[in-house]
Amino acid sequence: MRGTVRVFLACTLVAGFAASGIAAGTSGAGATVVASGDATAIAAALSSPTAHVTGASFVAEPDGTPNGTSDAALADFPTDGSSFGILTTGDVNSVPNPGTFASTNAGGSDDVRGDTDNDVSILKVDVDVPSGSNCLAFDFKFLSEEYPRFVGTSYDDAFVAELDTSDWTTSGSAITAPNNFAFDGSGDVVSVNSTGIGGMTPANGAGTAFEGNGENPDGAATGVLHAFHQVSPGAHSLYFSIFDQGDHGVDSAVFLDNLRVGFVANPGVNCAQGATPVTYSLDLQPPTASNIVGAQHSVTATLTDQDGNPIVDAPVDFTVTGANPGTDTEATDDSGAATLTYTGTNAGSDQISACYDADDEAPCEAVASASADWAVPGLDVQSGLTPNPVTEGDNVVDDITVTATGATNHNVVADVTSDLGGNVISANPSQGFCDDESEGTLHPADETDNDVVCYLGDLTSGASATIQVVVNVPSSGSESGTFNVSTNATSDEVPAPGVTSEASTNVASSSSDSVSGYVPPGGSIDLGPGKPSDNTPTVASFALPGSGAGAQMTLDTETAPTGFCGGSACRGDLLGLTDFSGYTNPKSPAVLQIRFDRSIATHGANVKLYVQKSPEGPITPIAYCGPRPHWTHAQIHYSRVLQRNGLGPHSGYAVPSPCINAKKLTNHWLQVQILLLSGDPKIGFR
Numbered sequence: 001m002r003g004t005v006r007v008f009l010a011c012t013l014v015a016g017f018a019a020s021g022i023a024a025g026t027s028g029a030g031a032t033v034v035a036s037g038d039a040t041a042i043a044a045a046l047s048s049p050t051a052h053v054t055g056a057s058f059v060a061e062p063d064g065t066p067n068g069t070s071d072a073a074l075a076d077f078p079t080d081g082s083s084f085g086i087l088t089t090g091d092v093n094s095v096p097n098p099g100t101f102a103s104t105n106a107g108g109s110d111d112v113r114g115d116t117d118n119d120v121s122i123l124k125v126d127v128d129v130p131s132g133s134n135c136l137a138f139d140f141k142f143l144s145e146e147y148p149r150f151v152g153t154s155y156d157d158a159f160v161a162e163l164d165t166s167d168w169t170t171s172g173s174a175i176t177a178p179n180n181f182a183f184d185g186s187g188d189v190v191s192v193n194s195t196g197i198g199g200m201t202p203a204n205g206a207g208t209a210f211e212g213n214g215e216n217p218d219g220a221a222t223g224v225l226h227a228f229h230q231v232s233p234g235a236h237s238l239y240f241s242i243f244d245q246g247d248h249g250v251d252s253a254v255f256l257d258n259l260r261v262g263f264v265a266n267p268g269v270n271c272a273q274g275a276t277p278v279t280y281s282l283d284l285q286p287p288t289a290s291n292i293v294g295a296q297h298s299v300t301a302t303l304t305d306q307d308g309n310p311i312v313d314a315p316v317d318f319t320v321t322g323a324n325p326g327t328d329t330e331a332t333d334d335s336g337a338a339t340l341t342y343t344g345t346n347a348g349s350d351q352i353s354a355c356y357d358a359d360d361e362a363p364c365e366a367v368a369s370a371s372a373d374w375a376v377p378g379l380d381v382q383s384g385l386t387p388n389p390v391t392e393g394d395n396v397v398d399d400i401t402v403t404a405t406g407a408t409n410h411n412v413v414a415d416v417t418s419d420l421g422g423n424v425i426s427a428n429p430s431q432g433f434c435d436d437e438s439e440g441t442l443h444p445a446d447e448t449d450n451d452v453v454c455y456l457g458d459l460t461s462g463a464s465a466t467i468q469v470v471v472n473v474p475s476s477g478s479e480s481g482t483f484n485v486s487t488n489a490t491s492d493e494v495p496a497p498g499v500t501s502e503a504s505t506n507v508a509s510s511s512s513d514s515v516s517g518y519v520p521p522g523g524s525i526d527l528g529p530g531k532p533s534d535n536t537p538t539v540a541s542f543a544l545p546g547s548g549a550g551a552q553m554t555l556d557t558e559t560a561p562t563g564f565c566g567g568s569a570c571r572g573d574l575l576g577l578t579d580f581s582g583y584t585n586p587k588s589p590a591v592l593q594i595r596f597d598r599s600i601a602t603h604g605a606n607v608k609l610y611v612q613k614s615p616e617g618p619i620t621p622i623a624y625c626g627p628r629p630h631w632t633h634a635q636i637h638y639s640r641v642l643q644r645n646g647l648g649p650h651s652g653y654a655v656p657s658p659c660i661n662a663k664k665l666t667n668h669w670l671q672v673q674i675l676l677l678s679g680d681p682k683i684g685f686r
Contacts, residue, residue: 032072033086033096035065043125045069046085046138046256050287052128053259059122059166059239062106067121068092075208076224079139079278080258089119089157089244090251095143100209101218102145105248112243114170116154120243122166129233129261132322132351132371135271136163136231136238138259139278140182143210143221144252146192147200156245157252158191163229166239175245181273182227190222190275191245192252199223199277210253218250224278224306228271231261262369263351265319269362270355279306282316284354284368290461291344292407292493293376298341301354301368303332310336317355317364323348323374344374347406375406375461377493381414381501385485387516387552389506393475394517394525395425396505397552398485400467404459409491412456414467418485421474424452426520430466432456459491470520470550473507483507512536514556522546527555527575532597532669538573539595545588551580564619565610572600581678587628589654591661592674601670605646605663609672613679625651625659625675648673 036042043056061067071083074096078084086092090104106119113120129136142159150156154173161182162168168177168189177189188194202212205221212219242254264270283302291297301318303311316338318328323346330338344350350372355364380403390396402414412432418424427434434454456465473483482504490498508516512528512535519525521544528539540555555577560570575594583590601607609622624643627636628651639649648662654675662673 033068033070033074033092035068035092037061037065037067039123039125042067042069042085042087042123045071045083047125047259048080050260050262051125052130052261053125054128054235055126057124059124060112060120062089062119062121064104064106065091065093066106066119067123070096075141075143075205075210075221075255077139077141077255078257079224080260084255084257085123086253086255087121087123087240087242088251088253089121089242090249090253092253094209094251095253096207097209098207098211099213102209102251102253103249104251107248110248113168116172116246117170118244118246118248121241123240124166125238125240125259127236127238127259127261129231129236131233132349133233133261133263134230134267135228135264135367135369136236136259136261137226137228137271138238139224139226139257140275141204141222141224141255142190142200142252143205143208143219143254144192145210145218145250146252147212147218147220149218150250151192154246155250156191156193157250158189158243158245159252159254160189160239160241161227162239162241163231164237166241168241170243170245173246181229182225182275183273184275190225225275226258226278227273227275229273230267230271263321263353263371264364264367264369265317265321265353265355266362270364270367272363280304280311280356280358280366281306282354282356282366282368284352284370287370289370289372290407291372291374293344293347293374296341296343297372298339299352299354299370299372300337300339301330301332301356303336303338303356303366310334311356312336314338314356314358317357319353319355320350321353322350324350344372347374347376349373377407377409377461377491378405379403379409379412379459379489379491379494379499380405381487381489381499383485383487383501383503385483385503385505387505387518387554389508390473390483390517391508391510391515392473393510394515395470395472395520395523396483396485397518397550398467398469398471398487398503400469400487400501401464402456402459402467402487402489403464404461404491406461407493408458408460409493410458412459412465412489412491414454414456415488415490416452416454416467416469416485417488418450418471419474419483420450422450422483422485423472423474424449425470425472427452427454427467427469429454429456432465434467470518473517475510481507512539512557514554516554517552518550519544519553520550521548523550525553525555527557530595532595534597534599537597537600538575540575541593542577543591543593544583545590547588548582551582551590552578553580554578564612566608566621570610571602571607572596579679583678586654586657586675586677587652589652589657589675589677592658592676594672594674596670596672598668598670604670605665607670607672609660609674611658622674623656623659625649625653625661626655627651628653 039056094102162179184194205211210219318340332338352370356366358365383400484504488500524543557573560574658676664671
C-alpha cells in the first residue's frame with residue numbers, strides 16, 4: 001500500500017593435479033625460515049591450490065619452536081609455489097644453518113602414542129576433495145642427525161603420514177603405523193633405520209644443518225619423495241607426524257610441500273600407497289577450463305627431470321574421462337612439452353590425466369591432471385513493466401535482465417519491441433549501447449519508434465546485463481486493455497529465433513480522477529486537461545528536475561474528509577501523489593503545479609493549503625518556501641513583499657518540504673506551485 005501526503009485547498013530503491021618440478025638451487029645460508037605454531041600458516045605453505053584446504057590444527061606439538069615455514073630454496077624445496085612447511089623434533093631455526101649439529105630437547109609431547117616417542121608433532125590438515133578427483137599426493141624430504149651413527153639402533157626417529165585416521169604407536173624400538181601411506185618399499189615407515197628409500201645421503205641435506213661432512217659426519221637426508229593415497233570426493237583429514245624415538249636429542253626434520261588432489265587413470269596402479277623418489281615431473285596446463293560444446297580444448301604437459309631439464313621426444317599418455325572420454329599419446333618437443341587437443345561434443349565435466357611411463361612398466365613415473373567443463377551456451381531474459389496499471393498517454397518502464405547461462409555468450413543483442421504505437425523514449429543498458437536499427441539512434445519523443453536494439457557485447461557464464469527502456473503508451477490503448485513489450489535476445493551462440501520475454505501492464509483510460517506513469521528526469525505527468533473548469537475543478541502536473549533516476553508516480557483526487565482543512569470543510573477535491581525517492585536537494589526539487597477553477601477558489605490568492613504526510617499523521621498548513629541561501633537583503637525584501645500579497649516567495653528553495661513557492665491568479669483559475677523533496681519511504685504525498 002502506498003503511503004500518502006494529502007494537499008488540500010481550504011477556505012481557511014576441479015583444479016589440476018601435478019607433481020611440480022624440483023628446484024635446482026639448494027641454498028642454505030640466508031634461507032628464510034620462520035618458526036610458527038600456527039597450523040593454518042604451515043598448511044598454507046605446504047599446500048597447492050588443488051588441495052582445497054579447509055582447516056588445520058596441531059594434535060600434538062612440543063614446547064619451543066619446533067615447526068615453521070620457509071619461503072626460500074633449501075635442499076631442493078620448495079617443489080611447488082614459493083614456500084613449504086617444516087616439522088622438526090627440535091628447533092626449526094637450526095634447519096637452514098649448515099655445519100650446525102641440530103640437537104634440541106623440545107620438551108613436552110612425550111609418549112603421545114606409546115612409551116618411546118618424544119618431541120612429537122602431529123599436524124592435522126583438513127581438505128575438501130572436489131568431484132572427479134581420485135588421488136591425493138604430497139612431496140617430502142626426511143632429514144636426520146641420527147644418520148649414520150644410530151642406524152640399526154633403537155634411536156629411530158620417524159615420519160608418518162595418515163589419511164582420516166591417525167593411530168600409529170611406539171613400543172620399545174618398534175613403530176606400528178597401520179594407516180601410514182608414506183612407507184618405503186618394505187612397507188616400513190620412513191625413519192633413520194629405513195635408509196634405502198630415496199638414497200639417504202649427506203649430499204641430499206646440503207645447505208642445511210643435516211649436511212654431514214668430514215668434520216661432522218652426522219647428518220643426511222633422503223632425496224625428494226612423493227607419497228600417494230587414493231581418495232574419494234568429500235571431506236578428509238591428513239595427519240603428518242614426526243617424533244624422536246628413545247631420546248630427546250639428535251634431531252630430525254621433514255620438509256613438506258605440494259599437497260594436492262587430482263585425477264589419475266588407473267588409480268590402483270598410479271595412485272598406489274607408498275613413498276617413491278621423484279625422478280621426473282609433469283606439469284599440465286591449464287589446470288581448469290570452461291568451454292562451449294563443439295569447441296576444441298588443448299592441454300599441454302611439460303616433462304622435466306629432477307634437475308628441471310626438459311625430456312625430449314618422450315611419450316606422454318593422455319586419458320580423458322567424464323563427458324568426453326578418450327585416450328591419446330603425444331611426444332614431447334624440444335622444450336619437453338606435449339599437447340593434447342580434442343573437441344568436446346557433450347556437456348558436462350572432463351578429468352584429464354597425463355602420464356609418463358619411462359620404463360613401460362606401471363606405474364607412471366610422473367602424473368599430472370587437469371579438468372575441463374563443457375556447457376551448452378544459452379540466454380535467459382526477464383522483463384517487467386512498471387507502473388501497473390499505467391494511464392494511456394503516459395510513460396512505462398521496462399526493466400530487462402539478460403543473463404548468460406551454461407557458458408559465455410558473445411555479441412549478445414537484445415531487440416526490444418513495444419505494441420504498435422508505443423514510442424521508445426530512452427534505453428539505458430548496463431553495458432554496450434542501444435540504437436534504432438533504421439536510424440542508428442533513438443527517435444525523439446514526438447516521433448513513433450516502437451523498436452530499439454541494444455548491443456550488449458559479451459556475457460560470461462552467469463553474468464547479466466540490464467536495460468531500462470522507457471516507453472510512451474499510446475493514447476488509444478488496445479481492446480484488451482493491456483500494453484505489451486517483448487524482448488528477444490540472441491548471440492553468436494544463440495542465433496535467431498533466440499530467447500524472448502514478454503512483459504505487459506494494464507492500461508487505464510485518461511481521466512480527471514487519476515493518472516499513473518513513469519516520470520523520467522526532466523519529465524512530468526499531468527492530471528486533467530490542463531485548464532480547470534466547472535466539471536474538472538482541480539488539475540495538476542508533477543515534474544522532476546533533470547537529474548536522478550526518475551520516479552513512478554500516481555496523481556489522483558478524492559473527496560476531502562469533513563473538517564480536514566483547519567477544522568473546516570475543504571473547497572474542491574483532495575489531491576494526492578505517491579512516494580518518490582532520490583530527490584533531496586532543496587535547490588533542485590520536484591515541482592507540483594495545481595490549478596483550481598475560480599468556482600472553488602473563491603478566496604483567490606489568500607487561499608490556504610493543508611498537508612497530511614501519512615494516513616494517520618497530523619494535518620498541517622503548507623508553509624511558504626524559505627529564502628535561498630546567500631540571498632541579498634534586497635532579494636529577501638522583495639520575496640516577503642510577494643508573500644504578503646499572497647503570491648509566494650518565488651525562491652525555488654524547498655525548505656521546508658513541501659512548501660508553497662508561487663501563486664498566480666487569473667480570471668479563470670488559481671495556480672499554486674508547490675516544491676517538495678523525497679521523504680521517509682513510509683511517507684507518501686497526497
